[in-house]
Amino acid sequence: AQSVAQPEDQVNVAEGNPLTVKCTYSVSGNPYLFWYVQYPNRGLQFLLKYITGDNLVKGSYGFEAEFNKSQTSFHLKKPSALVSDSALYFCAVSFRSSNTGKLIFGQGTTLQVKP
């Protein structure tokens, strides 16, 4: 079965410190990989995607993610966390082979950045 795992329900970091939110996936083939962020009572906002090429992708608000094919991981990172980064983060995959709008999401990780 196709699945996405975010092993940490919550990540706590101090403002100014680097942050990492982990994601691993188990899908057949070569998926597209995405990160989304959700603020309270809001929809999801697209942060970044990996399609092909350079394993380090840069996205919105200073976030980046590193694709590791051998470890089937796509961890989200930011060099210096802000209090305003506190939100719920989702990793997701879609499928190259079927060109459809079906995203499979991880269960989400709450990021708490403390001043």
Place this chain on the structure above:
Amino acid sequence: KAGVTQTPRYLIKTRGQQVTLSCSPISGHRSVSWYQQTPGQGLQFLFEYFSETQRNKGNFPGRFSGRQFSNSRSEMNVSTLELGDSALYLCASSTGTGEYEQYFGPGTRLTVT
């Protein structure tokens, strides 16, 4: 460019009733996908419409249905509501071709009593 809009934002319905939710995609986007978000099950894919045709479907019962109009606007219908249908329903639009990301609306919060 205007974002994805969903109406209504909040709904309260009674068990057994039916409900229709609406989604207007970003201008030029031809694909609309629907997702259900609950605390227990997380984000689950319902279905996707592209050019008025259902292109993919998730594992939900037949009570959940949708359609897409020629202007790409989409509606989702849930019949015979159950308490477990209480959720945030999100729609997302995209170009529908190539290497695309989806853009989400703010969601419709459905409460079934």
